[in-house]
Amino acid sequence: MNDLQRIMEVILQTKEVAIFSHYHPDGDTLGSQIALALGLEQKGINTKMINKDPFPSTFKFLADWQRIKPLEQFFELPDTLIFLDCATLERSGYADSSLYRGKLTINIDHHISNDNFANLNWVDSTAAATSELIYDLLGLLQVKIDSEIATALYTGISTDTGSFLYENTTPTTHRVAADLINRGADVNALRKNYYESVSTGKLQLLKFALNNLCFTCNNQVVWIIIDEKTFQEAEATDADAEGLINYLKNIAGIEVAMVFRIYPDQRTKVSFRSKNWFDVNKIASLFGGGGHPRAAGCLLNSNLGESVSKVIKVVEESFLTKT
Amino acid sequence: MNDLQRIMEVILQTKEVAIFSHYHPDGDTLGSQIALALGLEQKGINTKMINKDPFPSTFKFLADWQRIKPLEQFFELPDTLIFLDCATLERSGYADSSLYRGKLTINIDHHISNDNFANLNWVDSTAAATSELIYDLLGLLQVKIDSEIATALYTGISTDTGSFLYENTTPTTHRVAADLINRGADVNALRKNYYESVSTGKLQLLKFALNNLCFTCNNQVVWIIIDEKTFQEAEATDADAEGLINYLKNIAGIEVAMVFRIYPDQRTKVSFRSKNWFDVNKIASLFGGGGHPRAAGCLLNSNLGESVSKVIKVVEESFLTKT
Numbered sequence: 001m002n003d004l005q006r007i008m009e010v011i012l013q014t015k016e017v018a019i020f021s022h023y024h025p026d027g028d029t030l031g032s033q034i035a036l037a038l039g040l041e042q043k044g045i046n047t048k049m050i051n052k053d054p055f056p057s058t059f060k061f062l063a064d065w066q067r068i069k070p071l072e073q074f075f076e077l078p079d080t081l082i083f084l085d086c087a088t089l090e091r092s093g094y095a096d097s098s099l100y101r102g103k104l105t106i107n108i109d110h111h112i113s114n115d116n117f118a119n120l121n122w123v124d125s126t127a128a129a130t131s132e133l134i135y136d137l138l139g140l141l142q143v144k145i146d147s148e149i150a151t152a153l154y155t156g157i158s159t160d161t162g163s164f165l166y167e168n169t170t171p172t173t174h175r176v177a178a179d180l181i182n183r184g185a186d187v188n189a190l191r192k193n194y195y196e197s198v199s200t201g202k203l204q205l206l207k208f209a210l211n212n213l214c215f216t217c218n219n220q221v222v223w224i225i226i227d228e229k230t231f232q233e234a235e236a237t238d239a240d241a242e243g244l245i246n247y248l249k250n251i252a253g254i255e256v257a258m259v260f261r262i263y264p265d266q267r268t269k270v271s272f273r274s275k276n277w278f279d280v281n282k283i284a285s286l287f288g289g290g291g292h293p294r295a296a297g298c299l300l301n302s303n304l305g306e307s308v309s310k311v312i313k314v315v316e317e318s319f320l321t322k323t
Numbered sequence: 324m325n326d327l328q329r330i331m332e333v334i335l336q337t338k339e340v341a342i343f344s345h346y347h348p349d350g351d352t353l354g355s356q357i358a359l360a361l362g363l364e365q366k367g368i369n370t371k372m373i374n375k376d377p378f379p380s381t382f383k384f385l386a387d388w389q390r391i392k393p394l395e396q397f398f399e400l401p402d403t404l405i406f407l408d409c410a411t412l413e414r415s416g417y418a419d420s421s422l423y424r425g426k427l428t429i430n431i432d433h434h435i436s437n438d439n440f441a442n443l444n445w446v447d448s449t450a451a452a453t454s455e456l457i458y459d460l461l462g463l464l465q466v467k468i469d470s471e472i473a474t475a476l477y478t479g480i481s482t483d484t485g486s487f488l489y490e491n492t493t494p495t496t497h498r499v500a501a502d503l504i505n506r507g508a509d510v511n512a513l514r515k516n517y518y519e520s521v522s523t524g525k526l527q528l529l530k531f532a533l534n535n536l537c538f539t540c541n542n543q544v545v546w547i548i549i550d551e552k553t554f555q556e557a558e559a560t561d562a563d564a565e566g567l568i569n570y571l572k573n574i575a576g577i578e579v580a581m582v583f584r585i586y587p588d589q590r591t592k593v594s595f596r597s598k599n600w601f602d603v604n605k606i607a608s609l610f611g612g613g614g615h616p617r618a619a620g621c622l623l624n625s626n627l628g629e630s631v632s633k634v635i636k637v638v639e640e641s642f643l644t645k646t
Binding site: 158162163164165166167169170171172173174175177178179181182187188191192195196197198199200203206207210211247249250251252275276 | 504
């Protein structure tokens, strides 16, 4: 859907908007949120910035981050609500649609899975990041992209592309990045606070992982099991666990990587990645999960030993019939 | 020095050139070498590609890499020799100037430390990579940048900027990258073969490092000691050891990272990195080494215990007087 024209008209006629980013916030949802808020304020529009979760310390170099608060801390919502980088309304953390009765909702996103949940929707999955779309929108609104806005947008684009490395990176991504650096984007702050700031929790999980790698299928399949005790001892957060599977996938010769995370109630979250050809979405689907051919996940209710061996067996069988 | 105009004239008048890249080759020296060779061949100029060391397996997705060979495997050298990404003649691995008697030497590089060793020199330290300069040169020579040349140049630029993350990344870097993707640069091949291909040796060294981190100065200084036994057990190469120090520097809260590598003869190579303010060049200089404020190194002749404790003591003293 592309209601961009109508979205611009609405924005230019309003006095105040609330901008939502998604829970478990990342650089793109926060960068696009802050950039849009600062940009609209240049046009004399008041903005409220809403996020359900605490602001991540790695992004505290961004301007005005202290203004982002949970919905409960605002007295009332304005009539125009903009959701950024949320593929569904639920992703905002405020899924109760009665909250939005009588309001105009706007959905700006780059996820192909976006369900066009709002009154007006601008979803463009060719964009590497929602921040790329906000860059376009601010240009169309004739907002001056100053260094604070540039830093926020650059953060969104850089983090959502794994620093211009993932497949979503296009010539446009690089051209926008060039312009943002020209306009004063603080790439050093991003590098030091985000890329060069590995938390102790992440470090401890990585150490555990490297000491406990399991291999099968001629060392082309690798996995680790993280139980709650390990997780607690590492003093790790969910965010710390997030990038871990990439270290496994990036080992030379590996085609499939898996992380089994055992929760205290014995449910087991399985994350899958593959490098070149193995369809992990198919495996995850067999266990009630899903995703993409190269990245998928599922949640198992059975207890540890059972879950792991079941999944490994299915992966092995599928792997060996393909090779 | 900027003899670019003269370099173009010479190249356009010659029938054959030899192109040298530096020993311990990286993505930039090899990418610029292959791109220049393929480009000049479009102009009807024969090229020989010379490198002292074996070709690294992570870059074997580049076109024509098999043509790169040590000097000894060529019967004779043509009259025009081009050195790429070599700050000194020694860096080519062939420092004996008698080799070049009666030849015209050309030096194209982006290192600020370049000593303009050749007859004609084009040294531009504002370029993020030598590949950025070769991109300009091929444009001026009206070479068609096809997908093979684009992949080689993109590899040079991406690897020398840590995937567009280091301080040397400029708007020009991103604009060139955009154009190279447009022209068919195979970013996926680079990602899979280089960034997502961590060797077993590197993995074992990282595991050893995480299990043996030493901290001082309130956890702001970190180091590890790698002796020859560890190195052998990891089945590691020098290339495997290279990026290791960045993992240490990237730990949250770390200002100074050091890797002590003990060679079989007990000489100790010390690598230093700092994140924000600590001048590691000053420390390295005290021990006969050098570098930059954020990255430096030195080689110690004394035996293990002595070397490490001496360096740590000096770092601690310097650190504590500054904080």
